[in-house]
Amino acid sequence: MTLRLIATGGTFDKHYNELTGVLGFSDSHLPAVISRARLTVPVALQTLPLLDSLDMQDADRQRVLEACQAADEQALVIVHGTDTMPQTAAVLGAARLGKTIVLTGAMIPYEIANSDALFNLGFACGVAQTLPAGVYVGMNGQVFAWDNVTKNRAAGVFQPL
Amino acid sequence: MTLRLIATGGTFDKHYNELTGVLGFSDSHLPAVISRARLTVPVALQTLPLLDSLDMQDADRQRVLEACQAADEQALVIVHGTDTMPQTAAVLGAARLGKTIVLTGAMIPYEIANSDALFNLGFACGVAQTLPAGVYVGMNGQVFAWDNVTKNRAAGVFQPL
Amino acid sequence: MTLRLIATGGTFDKHYNELTGVLGFSDSHLPAVISRARLTVPVALQTLPLLDSLDMQDADRQRVLEACQAADEQALVIVHGTDTMPQTAAVLGAARLGKTIVLTGAMIPYEIANSDALFNLGFACGVAQTLPAGVYVGMNGQVFAWDNVTKNRAAGVFQPL
Amino acid sequence: MTLRLIATGGTFDKHYNELTGVLGFSDSHLPAVISRARLTVPVALQTLPLLDSLDMQDADRQRVLEACQAADEQALVIVHGTDTMPQTAAVLGAARLGKTIVLTGAMIPYEIANSDALFNLGFACGVAQTLPAGVYVGMNGQVFAWDNVTKNRAAGVFQPL
Numbered sequence: 001m002t003l004r005l006i007a008t009g010g011t012f013d014k015h016y017n018e019l020t021g022v023l024g025f026s027d028s029h030l031p032a033v034i035s036r037a038r039l040t041v042p043v044a045l046q047t048l049p050l051l052d053s054l055d056m057q058d059a060d061r062q063r064v065l066e067a068c069q070a071a072d073e074q075a076l077v078i079v080h081g082t083d084t085m086p087q088t089a090a091v092l093g094a095a096r097l098g099k100t101i102v103l104t105g106a107m108i109p110y111e112i113a114n115s116d117a118l119f120n121l122g123f124a125c126g127v128a129q130t131l132p133a134g135v136y137v138g139m140n141g142q143v144f145a146w147d148n149v150t151k152n153r154a155a156g157v158f159q160p161l
Numbered sequence: 162m163t164l165r166l167i168a169t170g171g172t173f174d175k176h177y178n179e180l181t182g183v184l185g186f187s188d189s190h191l192p193a194v195i196s197r198a199r200l201t202v203p204v205a206l207q208t209l210p211l212l213d214s215l216d217m218q219d220a221d222r223q224r225v226l227e228a229c230q231a232a233d234e235q236a237l238v239i240v241h242g243t244d245t246m247p248q249t250a251a252v253l254g255a256a257r258l259g260k261t262i263v264l265t266g267a268m269i270p271y272e273i274a275n276s277d278a279l280f281n282l283g284f285a286c287g288v289a290q291t292l293p294a295g296v297y298v299g300m301n302g303q304v305f306a307w308d309n310v311t312k313n314r315a316a317g318v319f320q321p322l
Numbered sequence: 323m324t325l326r327l328i329a330t331g332g333t334f335d336k337h338y339n340e341l342t343g344v345l346g347f348s349d350s351h352l353p354a355v356i357s358r359a360r361l362t363v364p365v366a367l368q369t370l371p372l373l374d375s376l377d378m379q380d381a382d383r384q385r386v387l388e389a390c391q392a393a394d395e396q397a398l399v400i401v402h403g404t405d406t407m408p409q410t411a412a413v414l415g416a417a418r419l420g421k422t423i424v425l426t427g428a429m430i431p432y433e434i435a436n437s438d439a440l441f442n443l444g445f446a447c448g449v450a451q452t453l454p455a456g457v458y459v460g461m462n463g464q465v466f467a468w469d470n471v472t473k474n475r476a477a478g479v480f481q482p483l
Numbered sequence: 484m485t486l487r488l489i490a491t492g493g494t495f496d497k498h499y500n501e502l503t504g505v506l507g508f509s510d511s512h513l514p515a516v517i518s519r520a521r522l523t524v525p526v527a528l529q530t531l532p533l534l535d536s537l538d539m540q541d542a543d544r545q546r547v548l549e550a551c552q553a554a555d556e557q558a559l560v561i562v563h564g565t566d567t568m569p570q571t572a573a574v575l576g577a578a579r580l581g582k583t584i585v586l587t588g589a590m591i592p593y594e595i596a597n598s599d600a601l602f603n604l605g606f607a608c609g610v611a612q613t614l615p616a617g618v619y620v621g622m623n624g625q626v627f628a629w630d631n632v633t634k635n636r637a638a639g640v641f642q643p644l
Contacts, residue, residue, distance in 0.1 A: 003302070011504065018590040019639050021494065023506055037280040038268060039302035040318050107199060107501040111596040119198040122283025125302050130291040141164070141200035141286050156502050157201050172343065179429040180478050182333065184345055268340040274433040317341050325624070359602040360590060361624035362640050429521060441520040444605025447624050452613040463486070463522035463608050479523050 001044040003125060004073040005030060008064055008088075009050030010081030012106040012117045025050040029110045030079065033121060041129070044073065053081020053088075053105075061091045068097055075128040076101045079121065082158075085137055086149050093135035093146030101135045102128040102143075107156055162205040164286060165234040166191060169225060169249075170211030171242030173267040173278045186211040190271045191240065194282060202290070205234065214242020214249070214266075222252045229258055236289040237262045240282065243319075246298055247310050254296035254307030262296045263289040263304075268317055323366040325447060326395040327352060330386060330410075331372030332403030334428040334439045347372035351432045352401065355443060363451070366395065375403020375410075375427075383413045390419055397450040398423045401443065404480075407459055408471050415457035415468035423457045424450040424465075429478055484527040486608060487556040488513060491547060491571075492533030493564030495589040495600045508533040512593045513562065516604060524612070527556065536564020536571070536588075544574045551580055558611040559584045562604065565641075568620055569632050576618035576629030584618045585611040585626075590639055 007013060007028040015026040028047050048063055068076055080088055082105045089103050104124035106117035124138040135146035139158040148160045168174060168189040176187040189208050209224055229237055241249055243266045250264050265285035267278035285299040296307035300319040309321045329335060329350040337348040350369050370385055390398055402410055404427045411425050426446035428439035446460040457468035461480040470482045490496060490511040498509040511530050531546055551559055563571055565588045572586050587607035589600035607621040618629035622641040631643045 016506075016591060016595050019636070021506075023499075023504075033280075036275050036277060037302055038277050038300075038318065040320070041302040043302070108499060112499050113594040114197050116197060116199050118279040119194075119283035119286075122280035122285075122302075123287040124283075125280075126284040126287030126299065126304070127291050129304065130288050138287065139199075141198060141202040141204070141283075143287070143290065153502070157199065159201070177345075177430060177434050180475070182345075184338075184343075269338060272435040273338050314341070355602075358597050358599060359624060360599050360622075360640065362642070363624040365624070436519050438519060438521050440601040441516075441605035441608075444602035444607075444624075445609040446605075447602075448606040448609030448621065448626070449613050451626065452610050460609065463520060463524040463526070463605075465609070465612065479521065481523070 001042040001073050003041050003075045003077065003128060004044045004046060004071045005034070005125075006064065006067050006076060006078045007045070007047045007050065008053075008060075008078060008080050010053050010079060010105045011109050012079050012120075013050055014109040015111065023109065033110065033118065036118075037122065037125075041125075051081070053084040056081070056084055056088065061088050064088055065091055065095055068092060068099065068101055069095070071099070074099055077121070077124045077128050078103045080105050082107065082139070082151055083153075085139075086146070086151065089135050089137055089146035089149065098133050100128050100131050100133050102131070102138045103136070104138045162203045162234050164202050164236045164238065164289060165205045165207060165232045166195070167225065167228050167237060167239045168206070168208045168211065169214075169221075169239060169241050171214050171240060171266045172270050173240050173281075174211055175270040176272065184270065194271065194279065197279075198283065198286075202286075212242070214245040217242070217245055217249065222249050225249055226252055226256055229253060229260065229262055230256070232260070235260050238282070238285045238289050239264045241266050243268065243300070243312055244314075246300075247307070247312065250296050250298055250307035250310065259294050261289050261292050261294050263292070263299045264297070265299045323364040323395050325363050325397045325399065325450060326366045326368060326393045327356070328386065328389050328398060328400045329367070329369045329372065330382075330400060330402050332375050332401060332427045333431050334401050334442075335372055336431040337433065345431065355432065355440065358440075359444065359447075363447075373403070375406040378403070378406055378410065383410050386410055387413055387417055390414060390421065390423055391417070393421070396421050396455075399443070399446045399450050400425045402427050404429065404461070404473055405475075407461075408468070408473065411457050411459055411468035411471065420455050422450050422453050422455050424453070424460045425458070426460045484525040484556050486524055486558045486560065486611060487527045487529060487554045488517070488608075489547065489550050489559060489561045490528070490530040490533065491536075491543075491561060491563050493536050493562060493588045494592050495562050495603075496533055497592040498594065506592065516593065516601065519601075520605065520608075524608075534564070536567040539564070539567055539571065544571050547571055548574055548578055551575060551582065551584055552578070554582070557582055557616075560604070560607045560611050561586045563588050565590065565622070565634055566636075568622075569629070569634065572618050572620055572629035572632065581616050583611050583614050583616050585614070585621045586619070587621045
C-alpha cells in the first residue's frame with residue numbers, strides 16, 4: 001500500500017445514537033469516506049479504538065505510535081480528535097520514525113451538515129504523500145509542524161505557537 | 162494571499178435547476194465550500210465563466226492560462242470539469258509558469274449525495290502548497306503530472322498514460 | 323398492510339450517473355426513504371418502471387391504474403413526476419376506485435441538496451391515511467382534488483385550475 | 484393563515500456547537516425547512532423557547548397551550564422533543580380547544596444524516612389539515628390520539644398504550 005489511514009475517533013467519527021441522544025462512537029465512517037473519495041491510490045485502513053481525544057491517555061497515544069511504527073507505508077494519515085491532536089503529534093514527532101505522518105480531524109462530525117471532515121481528510125491524504133518525512137497537523141487548509149501548533153479553542157482553529 | 166482558487170465550472174459546480182430539470186450552472190459553490198472548510202490559509206477566489214469542460218474551447222483555456230499568469234500566488238488550485246482536465250493541464254504545463262498549479266474537479270456535483278468534491282478540493286489545496294512548481298492533476302487521491310494523465314471514462318477514474 | 327407506496331419515477335427518484343453525467347433512473351430511493359422515516363405503519367412498496375413523467379404514455383398510466391386496482395390497501399401513495407402528475411391523477415380519478423390515492427413527487431431529486439422529496443412523501447403518507455376515498459395531489463403542503471389541479475411550470479408550484 | 488407551526492425545540496431542532504462539541508439549541512431550523520418544503524399553503528411560524536423536552540416543566544407546557552389557544556389558525560403543528568411529547572399532548576388534549584393540533588418531532592436532528600425530521604414534519608403538516616379537531620401525535624408514519632400514545636424508548640418508536 002502507498003497510504004495508510006489510521007482511525008482513532010475524534011469529532012470526525014462521532015455518531016448520533018438516536019436511542020440515547022448522545023454523540024458517541026459506533027463504526028468508523030472511514031470505509032464509506034474512502035469509497036466516496038474514489039481513491040485509486042493503494043490505501044490501507046486501520047481502526048484503533050475510537051475515542052474522544054479528551055479521553056486519550058498515554059497508553060492510547062502509545063498505541064497510535066506503535067501503529068505508525070508497524071506500518072509498511074511511508075505516508076500515514078491519522079484521524080484524531082482536535083482537542084489533543086498536538087499532544088499526540090508531539091509523541092509521534094519525538095519518535096522520529098522517518099515517515100510522513102499527518103494528523104487531521106474535524107470541527108463538525110462527518111455525519112452533520114456543513115462538516116469539514118471530508119475536506120480535511122482530502123487535504124491530509126494529499127500532503128501525506130508530498131511532504132518530507134516528519135509529523136504534521138493538517139487543519140484549516142494549512143500544514144503545521146508537530147512542534148509548532150496549538151488549537152485556539154475560543155476560535156476553533158489551529159495556529160502556530 | 163497564499164493560495165488562489167480558480168473556478169471554471171465542471172461537474173463540481175453543477176447546479177440543479179428545479180424549474181427546467183437541468184443540471185447546469187448558477188453561482189459557484191466555492192464561497193460556501195471555503196467557509197465550510199474553515200480555511201485560515203489566506204485564500205483568493207477567482208470565478209471564471211462556469212463551463213462544462215466538454216464545451217471548453219481554446220479561448221477558454223487561454224483565459225485560464227492568463228488567470229494563472231496574472232496570479233500573485235505561488236499555489237493555485239483550478240476547479241475544472243473532468244472530461245478535458247488533461248487538455249487544460251497541458252496548456253498550462255507547456256507555459257512553464259514557475260508556479261504550483263493543481264487541477265481538480267468531481268465525479269459527482271458538490272450538491273449531490275456522495276459527492277467527492279470536498280475531498281478532492283481538500284486534496285488539491287494541500288498538494289498545491291507542498292509540491293514543487295509545475296502543473297498537476299489531483300484526483301482519486303493521487304497526484305498526476307500534467308503530461309502523464311488521462312481520464313479513463315469507462316471506469317470514471319484518472320490514470321497515467 | 324395499511325399503506326402502499328407505488329414508485330413510478332419522476333424527479334423524486336432521479337439518480338446522477340457519474341459515468342455519463344446524466345440524471346436518470348437507477349434503483350428507487352424509496353427503500354432507503356422508508357427506513358429513514360422509521361415507519362411502523364405496515365407499508366408495502368411496489369416499484370413500477372421508473373419514468374420521467376414527460377415520457378409517460380397512456381399504457382404507463384394504465385399500469386399505474388391497474389396497480390391501484392389490484393392493491394389490497396385502502397391508502398395509496400404514488401411517487402410520480404410533477405410534469406404530468408395531474409394527467410395521471412385524472413386517469414385514476416375517473417376510475418372511482420373507492421380508495422384514497424395521493425400522488426406526490428419532488429421539485430428537487432431526493433439525492434440533491436435542499437430536496438423537498440422527504441417532506442412531500444411524509445405529507446402524502448399522512449393525508450392518504452386521513453382523507454376520504456378519492457384521488458388527490460399532495461404538493462407544496464396542500465391537498466388538491468384530482469380534477470382541480472395544475473402545475474404552474476413557471477413558478478414551479480401546483481395550484482387549483 | 485391556514486396552518487401554524489410552533490417550534491418548541493426537541494431533537495428536531497438540535498444544533499451542533501463546534502466550539503463546545505455540544506448538541507444544543509441555536510436558531511430553529513424551521514424557517515429553512517419551510518422554504519425547502521416549497522409551501523404555498525399560508526403558514527405562520529411561531530418560535531417558543533427551544534428546549535430539550537426532558538427539561539420541559541409545567542410552565543413550559545402552559546406556554547405551548549397558550550400559544551395554541553391564541554392561534555387564529557384551525558390547523559396547528561407543534562415541533563416537540565420526543566421524550567415528553569405525550570405529556571404535552573395530554574395537556575393540550577385535556578384543554579379541548581376545538582382545533583386540530585398535531586405534535587411531531589424527530590429521532591435524529593434535522594442537521595444530521597439520515598434524519599426523519601423532514602418526513603415527520605411533512606406528515607404532520609398533512610394530517611393537521613385533514614384530521615377532525617383534536618390533539619394527536621404524528622410519528623413513525625402514524626397518527627396517535629393524545630390519550631393513547633407512549634414512546635417506547637428502547638425501540639425508539641411511538642405506540643399505543
